[in-house]
Amino acid sequence: MAPQYLPSLSSEKKSEFxxxxxxxxxxxxxxxxxxxxxxxxxxxxxxxxxxxxxRIIFITNNSTKTREQFxxxxxxxxxxxxxxxxxxxxxxxxxxxxxxxxSNKIVYVVGSPAIASxxxxxxxxxxxxxxxxxxxxxxxxxxxxxxxxxxxVGAVVVGFDQHISYVxxxxxxxxxxxxxxxxxxxxxxxxxxxxxKIVLPGTGSIxxxxxxxxxxxxxxxxKPSTYVAxxxxxxxxxxxxxxxxxxxxxxxDIRMGNLCSFTTLLVLSGVHTFADxxxxxxxxxxxxxxxxxxxxxxxxxxxxxx
Amino acid sequence: MAPQYLPSLSSEKKSEFxxxxxxxxxxxxxxxxxxxxxxxxxxxxxxxxxxxxxRIIFITNNSTKTREQFxxxxxxxxxxxxxxxxxxxxxxxxxxxxxxxxSNKIVYVVGSPAIASxxxxxxxxxxxxxxxxxxxxxxxxxxxxxxxxxxxVGAVVVGFDQHISYVxxxxxxxxxxxxxxxxxxxxxxxxxxxxxKIVLPGTGSIxxxxxxxxxxxxxxxxKPSTYVAxxxxxxxxxxxxxxxxxxxxxxxDIRMGNLCSFTTLLVLSGVHTFADxxxxxxxxxxxxxxxxxxxxxxxxxxxxxx
Numbered sequence: 001m002a003p004q005y006l007p008s009l010s011s012e013k014k015s016e017f018x019x020x021x022x023x024x025x026x027x028x029x030x031x032x033x034x035x036x037x038x039x040x041x042x043x044x045x046x047x048x049x050x051x052x053x054x055r056i057i058f059i060t061n062n063s064t065k066t067r068e069q070f071x072x073x074x075x076x077x078x079x080x081x082x083x084x085x086x087x088x089x090x091x092x093x094x095x096x097x098x099x100x101x102x103s104n105k106i107v108y109v110v111g112s113p114a115i116a117s118x119x120x121x122x123x124x125x126x127x128x129x130x131x132x133x134x135x136x137x138x139x140x141x142x143x144x145x146x147x148x149x150x151x152x153v154g155a156v157v158v159g160f161d162q163h164i165s166y167v168x169x170x171x172x173x174x175x176x177x178x179x180x181x182x183x184x185x186x187x188x189x190x191x192x193x194x195x196x197k198i199v200l201p202g203t204g205s206i207x208x209x210x211x212x213x214x215x216x217x218x219x220x221x222x223k224p225s226t227y228v229a230x231x232x233x234x235x236x237x238x239x240x241x242x243x244x245x246x247x248x249x250x251x252x253d254i255r256m257g258n259l260c261s262f263t264t265l266l267v268l269s270g271v272h273t274f275a276d277x278x279x280x281x282x283x284x285x286x287x288x289x290x291x292x293x294x295x296x297x298x299x300x301x302x303x304x305x306x
Numbered sequence: 307m308a309p310q311y312l313p314s315l316s317s318e319k320k321s322e323f324x325x326x327x328x329x330x331x332x333x334x335x336x337x338x339x340x341x342x343x344x345x346x347x348x349x350x351x352x353x354x355x356x357x358x359x360x361r362i363i364f365i366t367n368n369s370t371k372t373r374e375q376f377x378x379x380x381x382x383x384x385x386x387x388x389x390x391x392x393x394x395x396x397x398x399x400x401x402x403x404x405x406x407x408x409s410n411k412i413v414y415v416v417g418s419p420a421i422a423s424x425x426x427x428x429x430x431x432x433x434x435x436x437x438x439x440x441x442x443x444x445x446x447x448x449x450x451x452x453x454x455x456x457x458x459v460g461a462v463v464v465g466f467d468q469h470i471s472y473v474x475x476x477x478x479x480x481x482x483x484x485x486x487x488x489x490x491x492x493x494x495x496x497x498x499x500x501x502x503k504i505v506l507p508g509t510g511s512i513x514x515x516x517x518x519x520x521x522x523x524x525x526x527x528x529k530p531s532t533y534v535a536x537x538x539x540x541x542x543x544x545x546x547x548x549x550x551x552x553x554x555x556x557x558x559d560i561r562m563g564n565l566c567s568f569t570t571l572l573v574l575s576g577v578h579t580f581a582d583x584x585x586x587x588x589x590x591x592x593x594x595x596x597x598x599x600x601x602x603x604x605x606x607x608x609x610x611x612x
Binding site for chain 1: 514
């Protein structure tokens with residue numbers, strides 16, 4: 001069914017729409033904030049919902065903050081969301097790794113200090129975070145390369161890493177040659193939502209390089225993975241028919257919302273445009289069809305109860 | 307048809323096989339040399355063929371050397387191959403870019419100094435080669451990012467770059483947002499052939515990241531692209547039915563050889579194993595079927611005329 005433009009509803013229909021949900025699950029980057037700052041009006045709308053007794057859950061694929069830092073940002077921008085209703089991938093990836101890592105094994109991390117902190121909090125041993133560069137004359141010295149490859153690595157965890165380098169890719173791929181070594185990624189978002197003229201490549205671009213060179217398929221904890229969806233449904237006892245999912249990306253946010261049988265709303269304030277929606281709509285692939293939202297609108301502010 | 311194991315031929319049949327070719331086109335990395343050094347016996351076999359009057363052509367997807375440096379390496383290892391019979395992707399990518407770049411435009415290069423030299427030799431203006439890193443606190447300062455984005459970039463050229471970094475990916479992807487900006491890559495080999503326990507990611511892993519974040523399909527000059535195949539066929543006036551193509555990779559070397567209607571021989575001294583051949587054989591995809599060699603053997607040395 002073609003997605004419906006929310007502002008085309010009468011104010012009565014709009015109230016009916018909003019009243020049909022007890023729980024609103026929202027993405028963050030591109031919906032409530034962007035690298036440039038908070039999306040205008042987003043805190044007002046979210047706090048209005050909370051005052052009306054709705055449960056608000058934030059779920060982000062961003063792995064550059066710990067859960068604690070994520071909560072601090074939520075507070076800083078004035079969202080009255082409870083810390084137990086926040087899901088982020090640095091925390092999810094650490095949780096999954098702890099649950100699945102063989103004993104006596106350690107983790108090689110291509111990612112942020114936030115992932116390191118979340119692994120530390122769960123007593124999972126790891127290494128790799130921070131700068132790791134190659135000396136100048138790599139190919140001339142490939143025979144005598146002094147690269148330390150450890151023999152007790154049981155997982156390669158990949159998230160956003162601003163220090164991504166050739167030697168980091170080399171190490172990740174070398175560890176992944178062992179088929180028993182887990183390959184766990186936070187998310188595969190291709191870019192960060194930004195309104196600047198600069199395009200910010202996302203974790204997906206880092207994952208793709210390691211995936212291609214290793215020939216391995218990663219396990220993804222973030223949206224649209226069922227890992228985070230199941231965690232959400234179990235822990236929060238969610239009724240899908242009374243839940244709205246808001247996101248700015250079709251193939252992560254909206255797809256996960258649809259897979260969970262939530263009502264889905266795409267906001268055009270982030271990565272995907274209406275032209276993208278039409279591309280997904282006209283694709284014959286099942287996963288593209290699952291990425292088409294039921295509703296769309298320009299900004300989360302359009303949900304404001306006037 | 308199932309590939310035939312060359313050593314299973316009688317010595318009479320093997321002579322017949324070798325005599326059926328005037329021209330032998332061979333890949334380099336993984337066939338005649340590896341990062342560790344020359345493949346034992348390779349110069350003897352190649353020079354034997356030259357003495358018998360066969361034309362030998364070397365064609366490599368490697369972009370880390372200029373054509374001149376490539377020739378120096380050929381000489382160093384004792385191959386008596388003429389410089390006009392050498393094809394490499396730093397030179398091919400510069401040639402393609404010169405032919406297709408709009409006037410007054412410049413090139414952003416993610417790649418080696420060799421690509422820079424080949425562009426210089428053709429008077430194509432470029433920038434980007436060498437280190438380019440991010441300052442420490444990227445995400446905290448994303449609003450005030452001081453990244454110089456030029457407005458006259460007409461092509462992004464991507465080859466192997468040991469200094470690949472986040473800021474290089476960001477610049478490439480930002481330039482590629484302009485649909486008129488060419489996206490030209492040397493090759494998409496996933497890894498370099500090596501016998502060390504370290505896996506060396508190839509240009510394909512760098513291309514994949516930029517491809518994912520830009521949503522653009524690159525033009526590839528290296529094998530199995532028809533660009534290099536056409537150059538070869540036109541310049542060298544090759545008779546496909548009298549030509550043998552030797553390579554260590556199914557999806558680049560062998561595929562190109564088959565697309566050119568050459569006889570194809572896979573050597574198992576590089577990237578692909580016989581198990582890989584069987585995977586391609588059993589795949590229903592046309593491009594995988596095109597990647598199955600007609601013959602295979604352990605090393606190029608098996609072609610030695612005793």
